[in-house]
Amino acid sequence: MNKFKNLIFLTLLSLCLACGKEDDVKVVDSEYFSLEVAGDVSGTIVYDESKYVAAGSSSPLSDDFDTYLMVTASEFDRTMTLNFYPPDDHPRAGDIFSLTIKASQLKPWTLENEYITPHISQLQQYDDHIIVSYYNRERNVDYVSYYLFENTSKEVKIWTEGELLKGELTGIKLANFNGSRQITVRDFNFQLRPRDEGLSMN
Numbered sequence: 001m002n003k004f005k006n007l008i009f010l011t012l013l014s015l016c017l018a019c020g021k022e023d024d025v026k027v028v029d030s031e032y033f034s035l036e037v038a039g040d041v042s043g044t045i046v047y048d049e050s051k052y053v054a055a056g057s058s059s060p061l062s063d064d065f066d067t068y069l070m071v072t073a074s075e076f077d078r079t080m081t082l083n084f085y086p087p088d089d090h091p092r093a094g095d096i097f098s099l100t101i102k103a104s105q106l107k108p109w110t111l112e113n114e115y116i117t118p119h120i121s122q123l124q125q126y127d128d129h130i131i132v133s134y135y136n137r138e139r140n141v142d143y144v145s146y147y148l149f150e151n152t153s154k155e156v157k158i159w160t161e162g163e164l165l166k167g168e169l170t171g172i173k174l175a176n177f178n179g180s181r182q183i184t185v186r187d188f189n190f191q192l193r194p195r196d197e198g199l200s201m202n
Contacts (some may be wrong), residue, residue: 029164031069033084033190034099036055037181039134039173040143043110045086052087069192071109071165073199077198078103082167086190094137097188099156099167101130104187110201112159117172120146134174134183141175163201165190 026115030050037043047068075079084097100106101115104127115130123129123146132145145151156169168189174183195202 014192027191029162029191031190031192033069033188033192035188036186037134037183038186039104039177040133040139040141040181040182041092041095043092045090045092045095047087052197056146068127069190071192071197071199072195073107073109073194073197075199078108080108082165082190082192088158092136092138096135097202098133099130100133101113101158102128104128104161107199108158109199114157116156117145117151117154119149119152122152130158132156132169132172132174132185133161134185139181141176141181143176143181145172145174147175147177147179148173148182159202161191163193163195164191167197 030048032048032050033046035045049068069084070083070085071080073082079100081102082099086093086095087120103111103113105111113128115128116126117132118126118129123131125196130145134143136143138143145154154169154172156167156172157184158165158167160166166189168187169185170187172185173182174185
């Protein structure tokens, strides 16, 4: 009887330890982005931090998990740049997708807004706006939203949920400086943790 009880105890203990190991790899407020582009450059890029953390030592990432979504900003500035990098195992690793936000208030990573995407000639007209860009390493080309007048009717939604900064956009075209090369951002959404860069959400 005692042996039977011991067997049950050991089985339950093993299950508890296994559950504990699963909990250890869960990421609270994990970072994520999904980008679909078409045109001169096409395809889908997805980065899911929780997936790579769960993979542990078998993860293909060569850098820290939180460096694939970066915020460049300061507590005393009204601008910030968000950079999104494909994971190392993606064919377009080396490309960079970016959002550069100018806000009318300090700490734009704490604000909720729908930012317009003006033409380069209109940038000084708006206190709140966003520039969308994509750098393709293979062609060494920068595709930028402000080269196309048609983007003036588009908006990029940015908001916060707890410690997360989130955003989404659809159907914005990007072009090189003379418009000879273009891509369309069909769909993009993200969530990232500004606190990883030392930025307070308060």
